[in-house]
Amino acid sequence: MIKATNLSKSYGNNRAVDNLDFEVRDGVVTGFLGPNGSGKSTTMRLIMGLDHPTSGSVTLDGRRFHDLKWPLREVGALLEAKAVHPGRSARMHLLALAQTNAISKHRVDEVLELVGLTAVAHRRAGKFSLGMSQRLGIASALLGDPKTLLFDEPINGLDPEGILWVRNLLRSLADEGRTIFVSSHLMSEMAQTATDLVVIGRGHLIADTTVEQFIASNTEATVRVRAPEADKLSGILQAAGARIHPEPDGGLLVTNLDAPQIGDLAWANGVALHELSPQMASLEEVFMELTSDAVEYHGSTTAGAAQ
């Protein structure tokens, strides 16, 4: 379990991470979402003891990273894919990492196989594509077979097959009871992979919840209605408390009333309906709206932990 308590980090006057409180549970994939520059990478560096927090703390199963006896065997992290000496082969890179934590050569070959880099293990890592570098980074995170794994945007630069592979890998790692914390700015990707969500915007916590709850509580039900007598229907629905957004093609987007209520009202008032379809706002839209102004949306968070 990863636990952040009042975690803050400032670079000069720039508060990159602001008073974060969250927990990452064992056994599920936890997505870490936020737009560019919201402080995801900074938070991950704080977890790994690489940056010193301005205030607050973060622990891994109750211990600070700095106090771990065998860091690589307890926490694996992919922070920057290109963090490899360009002149060193993938295998020697992994071997050097393995040696620090008394991990065998055999395990090095095993993780190379696992990420599909065996064939290029002796090539200079500087010549690797972004996707191959990403795989090498994942290999280094898995090297110590750690209980806790952090991935900063692991699907960056991966082809569709690679993305699917990472998704399955993350889930299977979580199924083994590990703590998996994976950042992304793609809400849709997280919706497919993660069970839990930590959402931040401008360094603030926006939500610490499950994907399901997040969707349920943040997606406003909208119903698309089409009727020959659109104006008449609008009046009736508005009188019943609905909000109407007319669409250019003559359709109406109705919020605040659900589909059965609209259908009943139309029937009662003798208005014919040609379409009555509940809409889900795309997760991406919700996420963008939510993070576009982190402060304004504080009141409506499910966790309510920030500030």
Add this chain to the structure above:
Amino acid sequence: MTAVETPVATPPAPQPAGRAGFRLETVSEWTKLRSIRSTWICLAIIVVLSIGLSALVCFAQAKHWTVACGDRLTFDPVSASQIGALLSQFVVGVLGALVITSEYATGLIRTTFATVPRRTTVLGAKALVVSVVILVVSEITIFISFLVGQSVLTAMGGKVYPSAAAFEAKVAPFVGRHLSSCPTIPMSRLPIPVANFSTPGALRALILGGIYLTILTLVAVGFGVILRHTAGTISLFVGVLLILPLLIQLLPSNWSGPIAKYLPNGLGQAMTSPNGLNYDGNPLMSPWTALVILVIYVVVVLGVGATLLNRRDA
């Protein structure tokens, strides 16, 4: 690229005793150092440059022996065979700097600290590995340079004088003469001196030469930790060794002399001179004092580096 769908379900193995500490980090740093080509290129340059230049300098000195009259009074066969080794101080600086700065250039340093969070341990292991490599390579190179240089001098007609006094006695008749009236004395009448291991101070100068290069490597490591950029680190290193002495020369001589001898290259000169004299025949600081001062410098530089390393974000 095909991803292999092997399950990772290896149950967490029981952890060994001990911790990810200095010993293992040293093994890892050795793997890192030997697995990149630039290390071997730097080492090859040190060997080739040192031995080649030594042979060349000794050859040139012997070749011009009959005309370079003034040189006869101060010619030191040990130093002549070490000029190449001294020039390789810039190469060891590059190697020392890269050990640190190449990891900052790529962000690898953060991966390193994620495997061994104790940064002083990492710095210590890096410093140990690169300095042992430089010490071994430079001592071997220096001894080979010495043997090659002396062989060249011998082949050109030089000889080992039984003592410095014996050579001085041979030279005495010419000392004090105006250089322009310096007679042409052939090598056969006044052979160029050749050193061997029993030449006073020779062995000490050779051994301290390798130690000097090793300490300079560590200075570059320290500069690297402080600056974290390859170009900046190498510039600072070259600046201290090459530019600073030149700038000091611009000061009035009663200032420049005392300051210059405390600069790293001045200390290096004192450490590597077999006879305690500089190229102009003036007395130098004791080699042991120079060694102690240089060690103090490197301890300070590495200490500042380690403090910053622990205090700053990686």
